[in-house]
Amino acid sequence: MKRPLEDVVPVTESSHKGLNSYYRVAVDDLDAALSFLKQEGARLGTITGKDARDHLEVLYHFALSAQLHTIIVDLSYDDPNVPTITNHFVAALLYERELIGLLGINVIGIPDSRPLELPPKYSDPTPPLRRV
Amino acid sequence: MAEVNDRGFAKLKVPIGPSHPALEEPARFLFDVEGEKVVDVDYEIGYNHRSIERLCQERPFSKIVYLVERICGICSHAHPLNHVERVEDIADIEVPERAKYIRTIYAELERIHSHMLWVGIAGEEIGYHTLFMYTWREREKVMDLFEMLSGNRVMHGCNKIGGVKWNISDEQTRSALGVLGYLDTTADKITKAVLKDSSIAERGKGVGCLSKEDAIRLGAVGPNARASGVPEDTRVMCKYAAYGDFDLEPQIAKDGDVVAQALVRLAELKQSIQLTKELFVNLPEGPLQVEYDEIPPGRSVGRVEAPRGELIHYTETNGTRFFERIKIRSPTLANIPSYVPKFIGCQVADIPIIAASIDPCFSCTDRVTVIKDGRRKIVSAQELKTGRI
Amino acid sequence: MIASIVVVLVYAFVAALLLQGIRRIVVAHSQFRKGPSIFQAFYDFFKLMGKESLTPNVTSPLLFNLAPILSVASMLFAALVIPLAASASAVGAGDLILVIYLLAIPPIALILGGSASGSPYGAIGAAREVALLIAYEAPFIVAMVTVALAAGSFQLSTISSTAWITVLPLAAVAAIWTLPAAAAVQPFDIAEAETEIVSGPYVEYSGPNLALLQLGQWLKTFLYASLIVVVFFGTAIYHFGTGINLIIEFAIIALLVSAFIAFWQATTGRTRVTRVLRYYWTIPTLLAVTDLILYVADVRYMHFLFGWAGL
Amino acid sequence: MASGFIKDLIRSFTVGIVGKTATVRSASEVEVPAAYRGTPIIDPEKCILCGRCGKVCPAGAIALRTSASEKSVRIFVGHCVFCSECAMICPVSAITMSKVWDTVVTDRLSRDTMSEREIKRRPRPKEKQASSSVARESREPTPQAEDSAQIPPTDNKSGPTNE
Numbered sequence: 005m006k007r008p009l010e011d012v013v014p015v016t017e018s019s020h021k022g023l024n025s026y027y028r029v030a031v032d033d034l035d036a037a038l039s040f041l042k043q044e045g046a047r048l049g050t051i052t053g054k055d056a057r058d059h060l061e062v063l064y065h066f067a068l069s070a071q072l073h074t075i076i077v078d079l080s081y082d083d084p085n086v087p088t089i090t091n092h093f094v095a096a097l098l099y100e101r102e103l104i105g106l107l108g109i110n111v112i113g114i115p116d117s118r119p120l121e122l123p124p125k126y127s128d129p130t131p132p133l134r135r136v
Numbered sequence: 137m138a139e140v141n142d143r144g145f146a147k148l149k150v151p152i153g154p155s156h157p158a159l160e161e162p163a164r165f166l167f168d169v170e171g172e173k174v175v176d177v178d179y180e181i182g183y184n185h186r187s188i189e190r191l192c193q194e195r196p197f198s199k200i201v202y203l204v205e206r207i208c209g210i211c212s213h214a215h216p217l218n219h220v221e222r223v224e225d226i227a228d229i230e231v232p233e234r235a236k237y238i239r240t241i242y243a244e245l246e247r248i249h250s251h252m253l254w255v256g257i258a259g260e261e262i263g264y265h266t267l268f269m270y271t272w273r274e275r276e277k278v279m280d281l282f283e284m285l286s287g288n289r290v291m292h293g294c295n296k297i298g299g300v301k302w303n304i305s306d307e308q309t310r311s312a313l314g315v316l317g318y319l320d321t322t323a324d325k326i327t328k329a330v331l332k333d334s335s336i337a338e339r340g341k342g343v344g345c346l347s348k349e350d351a352i353r354l355g356a357v358g359p360n361a362r363a364s365g366v367p368e369d370t371r372v373m374c375k376y377a378a379y380g381d382f383d384l385e386p387q388i389a390k391d392g393d394v395v396a397q398a399l400v401r402l403a404e405l406k407q408s409i410q411l412t413k414e415l416f417v418n419l420p421e422g423p424l425q426v427e428y429d430e431i432p433p434g435r436s437v438g439r440v441e442a443p444r445g446e447l448i449h450y451t452e453t454n455g456t457r458f459f460e461r462i463k464i465r466s467p468t469l470a471n472i473p474s475y476v477p478k479f480i481g482c483q484v485a486d487i488p489i490i491a492a493s494i495d496p497c498f499s500c501t502d503r504v505t506v507i508k509d510g511r512r513k514i515v516s517a518q519e520l521k522t523g524r525i
Numbered sequence: 526m527i528a529s530i531v532v533v534l535v536y537a538f539v540a541a542l543l544l545q546g547i548r549r550i551v552v553a554h555s556q557f558r559k560g561p562s563i564f565q566a567f568y569d570f571f572k573l574m575g576k577e578s579l580t581p582n583v584t585s586p587l588l589f590n591l592a593p594i595l596s597v598a599s600m601l602f603a604a605l606v607i608p609l610a611a612s613a614s615a616v617g618a619g620d621l622i623l624v625i626y627l628l629a630i631p632p633i634a635l636i637l638g639g640s641a642s643g644s645p646y647g648a649i650g651a652a653r654e655v656a657l658l659i660a661y662e663a664p665f666i667v668a669m670v671t672v673a674l675a676a677g678s679f680q681l682s683t684i685s686s687t688a689w690i691t692v693l694p695l696a697a698v699a700a701i702w703t704l705p706a707a708a709a710v711q712p713f714d715i716a717e718a719e720t721e722i723v724s725g726p727y728v729e730y731s732g733p734n735l736a737l738l739q740l741g742q743w744l745k746t747f748l749y750a751s752l753i754v755v756v757f758f759g760t761a762i763y764h765f766g767t768g769i770n771l772i773i774e775f776a777i778i779a780l781l782v783s784a785f786i787a788f789w790q791a792t793t794g795r796t797r798v799t800r801v802l803r804y805y806w807t808i809p810t811l812l813a814v815t816d817l818i819l820y821v822a823d824v825r826y827m828h829f830l831f832g833w834a835g836l
Numbered sequence: 837m838a839s840g841f842i843k844d845l846i847r848s849f850t851v852g853i854v855g856k857t858a859t860v861r862s863a864s865e866v867e868v869p870a871a872y873r874g875t876p877i878i879d880p881e882k883c884i885l886c887g888r889c890g891k892v893c894p895a896g897a898i899a900l901r902t903s904a905s906e907k908s909v910r911i912f913v914g915h916c917v918f919c920s921e922c923a924m925i926c927p928v929s930a931i932t933m934s935k936v937w938d939t940v941v942t943d944r945l946s947r948d949t950m951s952e953r954e955i956k957r958r959p960r961p962k963e964k965q966a967s968s969s970v971a972r973e974s975r976e977p978t979p980q981a982e983d984s985a986q987i988p989p990t991d992n993k994s995g996p997t998n999e
Contacts, residue, residue, distance in 0.1 A: 022225060023374065024437050048355055049439070049448045050465035063463075065437050065448065070373050072437045095355025095473055099465075121181060132190060148645045172649070172798065202894035202919055261720050263711060263795030269556035280869075287871040293919045301924075302871065335712065335794035484649055485797045488720040550848050554841065559848055 009073070013037040026074045031086060034064075037075055038092045041066050046073065048089075051099035053107040055135045060084050060109060079109065088113040106133045145171030152487060163496065165475075169484055177479040179472065192462040197431070200459060201295055207464065208497050209290050210253060213246045214442035215449075215464065216295040221376060222451035223297050226434040233378075234422040235299040237415055240378040242286070242294055243440075244412045248319065249278040250443030251405040254495045255326060258398060261488040262339040267329065274322045281315050284308060299425030309416050316413050323409060327402045330395075340394035344478035344490035347392060354473040358445020360494045361474075363400045364392030370441035382411060397493045431455070442467055444495050468496045530605060530616070537604035540775055541740070541747035542566035544782055548710075548790075551783040555791035566743065570736050578732030583643035592638030593734045596741030599630035603748050608681055608755055609774070619681035621673055621756075625666060628707075628749055631741040632658040635716065638738065639726025650725020653798045654716040660801045661706035661713075664809035668696035671817040672756055681755065688759040692827055695816035697757045699809045704753065704786060706805065708746040711790035715798050750778045873918045874936040876911050882930035883909055889922035889931060898922060 009015060009027050013036050017028040029037050049065035049072065060079040065072060079086060086103075088111045089096045098120060100111045105119025108131035119126070141147050150167045163183065168176040188207055192200055205216045217239055224231060231239075252275040259267030279289040286292035286302045294302045304312075330336055346356065351364040361368060369386035371379045387403035389396035433455040440447050445467030452460040471494040478490050546563035553560025562568075580586050606619045606627070632654050639651030671693055676684040690697040706713040717724040730738055754777050796804065819826060868874070885907050890898040897915035901908050911922075911931075923931045 021434075021436070024435075026435070047352075049437070049446075050450075050463065050470075052450045052461070052463040054452070054461045054463075056460075063450065065450065067439070067446075070375075072439070074437055093355070094353050095470065098469060098472060132187065146648065148648065150645050150649070169645075169649075172652075198892060198921070199894035202917060206917075259794070263714070263718060263720065264793065265711070266556045266791045267794075269558060273557055284869045284871060287869070287873040287920075288918070291917070333794075335796065338796065338800065339794055483797060483799075485715070485718065485721050485795075547849075551845070554845050554848065559851075562851065563849055563853060 009037060009040065012040045023070055024072050024074065026076060028076045028078070031077055031079065034075070034077055034089070035087060038064070038089050041068075041073065041075075042092045044068060048093040048095050048099075051096060051103060053103045053109060053133065055107065055133060057135055060107065062086055062103065062109065064089070084109040085112055087111070088115075090114060105131065107131050108134065141170045143170075145173070150484065150487075152491070165479075165487070165491070167479070167484070167487065172483045172485070174479050174482050174484065174487065177476060179475060181472070189462055189464065192459050194458070196457045197297075197459075200462070201297070202293065204462075204464075205291055205293065205295070208466070210250050210497060211246060211442045211444065211447075212290050213242045213292060213295070214440050214447050217243060217377065218438060218440040218447055218449040219451065219462070220295045220297055221440070222436040222438050222449050223431060223453070225436040225438060226451065226453055227297075227428055227431045229298050229426060229428050231299055232422045232424065232426055233420045235424055235426075236378040237419050238300045238302070238304060238424075239295065241304070241412060241415045241419075242292060243377065244408045244415065245278060245282060247408045247443045248405060248412070249275050249282070250495075251401045251408070252278070252326075254401055254492070255330065255398065255405075258394070258489065258492050259336075261492045262336065264333075264335060267326075267333075267336075270329075271326055274319070274326075277315050277319060281312055284311065296425060297431075298428045299423070301424070303424055304416075304419065309419065312416055313413060316409055316416070319409050320406075323402065323405050327406070330398050330402060336398075337395060339486070339489060340398065342391075343394050343486045344482060344493050345391060345393045346474050346478055350477045351392065351474060354477070355470050356445075356474040356494075357470045358441070358443075358467050359397060359400045359404065360445060360471045362386055362388045363396040365390050368446075370439045370446045374439055376438070376440060378415065382414065384411065394489055394493050397495075401495075433460075444468055444497055445471060466497065468494065471496070526616075533604055533609055534601055536609065536771065537601070537744060537747065538740075540778075541743040542570065543775075544747050544750075544779060545743050547779050547783045548787055551787040552790050555787060570740060573736035573739075574733050576732035578730075578734045581643050581729050585641055588637055588641040589729075590734065592634040592641070593730070593737035593741065595637070596631035596634035597737045597744070599627045599634075600741050600744035600748060603627035604744065606681070607748060607752055608685055609751060609771070621669055621679045621681055621684060624681070624748075624752060625669060628745060628752070629658065629662060631745045634741060635726045635738065638730065639716075642726065642729035644728055646722040646724075646728045647726050649722050650716050650728070653718075653722075654726060656798050657706060657709070657713060657716055657801055660805040661703040663806055664699045664813045665703045665707075667810060667813035667817060668693075668700040669756065671696045671813060671820055674817070675820055685755045685759045688757065690757040691831075692825070693816050693820065694827065695812040695819075697753075699813035699816070700753050700757065701781070701785065702809045702812075703805065704750060704782070705789045706801070707749040708782065708786055709742060710786045712793040712796050713801060715795060715801065718795055721795075746782065747778065750782050754778055754781065868935050868937060872935055872937070873920050873933045875913055875918070875934050876916065876920070876922055876931050877934045878909055878911060879930045879932070880908060882928045884928055884930075885909060886927065888925050888927070892921050892925045894919060894921065 010018065013027075013029055013033045015027045015029055019026050027037070046066040046068040049067045052063040052065065054061040054063065059081065062077045062079065064075040064077075066075070077086060084107075086109055088100055090100065091113075097114070097116060100114050101116065101118060101120035103109045104111055104114070104117055105122045111117070139147050148169045150169045152165045152167065164180040166178045166180075167174050188203060191203055195203060201216050201219065204219045205212050207215045223229075252271050256268040256271035256275070259265070259271065282292060283289050285304060285308060286294050292302070294300050346360070346364045348365045350356075351361045351366050356364070356366070357368070365388050367386045367388050369384065370376075372384050372386055384407065387400050387407060389399045431453050433453050435450070435452040437448065437450045440449070447467055448463075448465040450461070450463040450465075452462075454460040474494060475490070478493065479487070482490055543563065543566070545566035546561070549565060550560040550563060580589055603624055605616050606624050608619055636651045636654050636658075639647040639654065641647075672684060672689045673679050675689060675692060676687065678684070705711075709716060717727055722728075727735060727738060751774065754774060758777065885900065887900050887909075889909065890896075890900055893916075895915045895917045897912045897917075899910055899912060901910055918933070920933050923929070923933050
């Protein structure tokens with residue numbers, strides 16, 4: 005990476021290990037971080053949703069040549085909203101639909117908000133991957 | 137029966153799937169067809185759903201390798217290899233050299249039998265049954281080789297945190313080299329059959345084209361992307377397992393149609409056979425496993441080149457007996473968006489071959505969580521096992 | 526009279542199903558397989574006859590159930606008209622134009638059944654069957670007209686008295702070339718392409734209806750081949766008693782169908798419906814038309830080349 | 837190749853007429869490679885009932901049955917995935933992976949394990965029809981929990997390979 009992400013976007017905590025590097029970013033700086041990564045020519049790997057017992061976490065994994073950069077965003081249980089990144093990375097649509105379906109995170113501005121991989125008549129309020 | 141579009145063709149909605157002779161695994165495509173031309177496509181996945189990621193959080197450590205191995209029948213070595221490497225990355229375990237080589241041998245043999253399987257299925261999709269019969273007959277040699285090495289054709293169970301379980305004796309190496317020599321000539325025959333055959337060229341040329349920009353924009357991976365000219369191969373980039381000792385270069389083609397897909401896969405088949413021979417020849421001596429005590433809390437993301445493309449595993453441990461989170465992004469999930477530009481504008485006759493062109497493996501794709509028919513209940517591993525959802 | 530009719534009908538039924546068995550075994554062997562037993566067609570047919578036949582409620586039931594009966598009836602009638610093993614046909618008079626029309630009825634029945642079945646697969650299958658029918662009928666009819674012109678009459682008995690392959694080889698090649706399309710075999714089974722449209726018009730049929738529809742198709746393959754053999758090989762093969770003629774003729778047909786069609790089926794993938802039209806209207810039709818023109822222009826090239834004047 | 841092809845072709849035609857099946861090698865003549873992992877067999881004399889195999893089994897197929905008279909470890913073949921973890925973990929190596937691949941059980945939840953009941957191999961292809969029906973009934977007695985099971989000796993004499 006030509007310029008480290010830290011001086012572009014306020015990163016609360018970052019750690020590096022081997023080929024991986026993780027950056028914890030606030031929700032509203034997400035967009036700036038993503039457009040920076042887009043300029044660097046990173047390719048979206050996948051988006052992981054996680055229920056970390058007291059709050060929700062969304063991890064965006066990007067592949068940049070051999071390196072793997074992960075941007076982590078913390079969401080509280082009561083407002084699980086995250087902006088869509090399909091404007092930068094079109095491929096994120098499927099991964100974000102997975103977030104909607106399996107973790108109940110609603111993605112703002114997603115073009116197609118049908119949950120992925122859930123049977124149509126799935127009526128249960130709490131999404132499957134949440135730790136009850 | 138159906139309303140007619142401006143040029144007088146009947147507008148139809150053709151459903152393909154979830155169970156359909158063209159699809160080897162359940163997925164559902166809904167095509168808006170005018171006459172024979174496809175105008176729009178919508179896809180649904182999730183029919184082969186076994187809540188594997190939820191299970192990964194509810195099963196103790198030692199059982200996860202076997203669970204991850206059963207995600208997909210064809211790439212049943214890529215998933216555990218990636219999982220084991222992630223845990224070793226977290227716990228900083230240094231795997232002995234011989235174990236790395238044996239893991240790479242299994243990975244490459246799996247690529248050989250997966251690509252031969254695809255060539256057969258592609259032949260079957262366009263109705264060329266002889267190619268199917270012939271390639272799958274030769275593929276049996278690789279499956280027998282697997283059975284000789286690891287005791288089982290598909291679920292080899294050779295991966296273990298810290299190394300490999302099954303050793304490879306000299307006598308096994310000799311017979312393996314014999315089989316690989318035979319496979320070399322078969323690969324040439326199949327390549328010649330696919331290239332020279334007019335009916336394959338006629339059904340494959342210019343069908344389901346994926347441009348390089350679309351491939352990059354939609355995030356296509358593996359042979360599907362390389363057929364459009366995207367030179368990305370995780371084995372070359374990440375040098376995991378024993379790939380560091382060999383200089384590979386990605387096999388790419390230009391025009392991204394079905395014939396290009398076949399070209400890339402057949403070239404990779406040849407490359408894998410050659411690489412496996414080298415692996416068998418300079419297999420280093422040494423122990424198979426290394427002991428490890430405690431897995432510290434931590435996280436790791438990593439990529440492995442499964443036969444269908446780049447497979448990403450995200451593993452997080454919290455120091456207890458269970459994993460905090462395991463996320464598996466299979467190559468097919470990344471390749472599904474590239475269906476849209478391929479399908480729009482094709483003919484009904486081309487649907488099966490295009491559906492097969494990305495070599496979909498939906499059992500990999502549907503490993504995330506859902507509970508049966510809408511009712512969500514806390515399902516313990518025990519209940520899951522007897523219930524067999 | 527009645528006895529010979531019954532004998533011919535039974536012979537046509539048994540021969541048609543045996544032909545399918547032979548074809549499947551030869552194709553299986555070209556794919557390193559053993560293939561089913563030779564009576565597989567019989568097993569399929571009688572198993573299906575025992576099953577229940579359903580009619581989807583969205584269709585016009587009359588048309589849906591009429592199609593199988595139509596195709597089998599026309600084929601049995603054609604079996605009586607074509608002189609199968611003797612110089613004259615079972616019912617005495619045998620007219621070439623009538624036989625050509627009868628041979629076109631099973632595809633039409635398939636089209637009716639497919640479009641009446643109400644499923645999108647049936648509709649697309651029926652549309653493809655129309656294209657296939659038009660495609661391969663053109664060269665076949667031109668070839669047959671050339672032979673009728675040369676024989677001076679449409680009566681099958683007079684036509685089959687001389688072996689026309691020695692006089693009009695190009696027309697013979699054109700007719701034989703259309704055989705795979707008539708048998709709806711691999712490169713041309715676009716109407717019931719199981720990976721694309723899940724067996725097209727057959728998709729909604731079950732039980733006896735399906736059995737009869739398939740029987741119609743199998744009989745058509747057999748009778749199509751026997752018409753070509755009768756017209757182009759003619760009486761050259763009728764010097765012995767009826768029994769031996771039967772065996773010789775069936776042997777030629779079996780060889781023709783199994784070797785020729787099996788070769789096509791084993792070595793090619795399925796073509797697309799757009800190509801079928803272009804494919805059959807170029808080379809095969811050209812061959813038949815040149816033979817027609819040559820004959821009309823009194824150019825007896827076979828006589829000139831080999832001194833043959835028709836056996 | 838051509839002569840073999842024609843001979844094979846003729847044979848297929850006659851096979852259909854004569855009615856013999858076309859299978860060349862019957863299922864019981866299949867040789868499995870040395871590394872093959874078949875059904876795990878427990879040798880009760882060696883077993884010290886430590887229960888480690890039950891803990892390590894990924895499919896949870898091994899159950900420690902403590903009944904009134906005697907405790908025994910049983911492998912529920914319906915769930916076993918033949919990974920041989922139990923064979924590797926067993927301190928006294930009481931569990932061995934046999935070469936039996938024919939692990940059909942009549943009902944899904946039968947508590948029966950291959951090590952309990954007498955394993956009857958499919959008879960030789962020669963007298964195939966006659967005795968196979970006999971073998972089928974006697975092979976599947978529903979054993980009561982306490983009946984004294986006659987365990988075959990560990991080197992599973994009836995495995996297909998060491999015939």
